[in-house]
Amino acid sequence: MSAFINEIEIAQILERNQNPDPAKVSAVLNKAKEMKGLDLEDVAVLSKITDPMQLFELFEEANHIKEKIYGKRLVIFAPLYISNLCANECSYCAFRAKNKSILRRSLNQDEIKRETEILVSQGHKRILMVAGESYPKQGFQYIIDSIASIYEAKVGNGEIRRVNVNIAPLDLPDFKLLKEAKIGTFQLFQETYNRQIYSEVHTGGKKKDYDYRVTALHRAMEAGIDDVGIGVLFGLADFHFELLALMQHIQELEKVFGVGPHTISVPRIEPATGSDLSAHPPHAVSDLDFRKIIAILRLAVPYTGIIMSTRETAHMRRDTFALGVSQISAGSRTNPGGYSDSLHDDSGQFCLGDHRPLDEVIRDVAEMDYIPSFCTGCYRLGRTGQDFMDRAKPGDIKNHCNPNAVSTFMEYLMDYASYETRLIGENLIEDVISSMHGLARERAITLLEKVKNGNHDMYC
């Protein structure tokens, strides 16, 4: 049993903080300003805020911390679904084994290369490779081969420079193979930390085993994968509970490995073909609570990236940039082969909220004065795990991230952007450079010059 998720402790903390008085809320918001993170009690207090003025203060503080740590950067990626074969029975997912209403498909290596080439041609540099939990006849080697195929694909001057993965939990030896395959982040969402609900919504296959899943990131880190991504599928259980359990998981990883997760994902359940539960999530999270969750996470774990997928609408995604989101997907498809197929079937994993192509998302982001970043520098220079956090906390990482964001954005604008997007983007870069100082500015100007002179993949 994984004792680090302690449901009794969570219930007691939530009980103690049913109606926190305004002074307590203010004290927690003041503590958050130090940017050293929050404990479970603090998170419980913030999760119970309902007063509009206090909510406003929470959102303001989240925006402040986000800008202090991440500036205006937003890292861009695309998911690549390689297979929807699955042996599990997750009642919220279209890929579950007994669902007869979707077409099953696992891409072969040529098809994976083709999908990757399409994403590269759009300007993507980071892929999140996603699969159901059942592999074709090659077994786990299929996953390793697929990562290699993605890295091999090249179109003109473009290629994928970081492959993150979101696949089923593994044993230690397979995690070691993933590490050797040079993945970036290994992502795994617990879905819900509530054991009772977990067993009710996972009724078949290996995923029934709560403990095997909740200890998977331990095995990943033991195998040397420094960057792990954590997450909850919001809508299955009470979000106050999930937030505190997520914090317990984070604290456990910090205790055992000296560093917590690299990213947190905050998917909300979206309607999925053949899933009644997904149409009526038992603990659906309102738009306001969703914003609150993101803001609280930004305060609680200031140096951990927060990922926003295209499950959400363009409107909601825009709102969350100011609340702490640091990475977004764009132009996504969730059916294997979805980028190559002009005909879109319903074999996707769930309904998307944002269907805009990459160029449109980039233009929109730039119009909001956020800098889309295609940077993969940290991972390629070994600035991962503890090393990344050691640099991030004193603020040193900004001297890398900001110049790299500007140079990779310029590379995108020159190679892939529409005329309109390029104009908006180049103006933004000029403004950004004029607001930069010291080492970061020097580095940004040097890298930009190199990119403008036709060099690619410039980072520091």
Ligand code: SAM
């Ligand atoms: N099969 C692996 C697993 O379950 O961990 C990895 C891939 S699975 C496709 C990735 C994630 O999609 C799941 O962890 C789950 O949180 C999310 N997901 C599944 N059904 C969803 C739905 N209806 N709406 C939103 N997200 C969903």
Ligand code: SF4
């Ligand atoms: Fe399979 Fe993952 Fe979907 Fe569950 S969430 S049915 S394990 S693909």
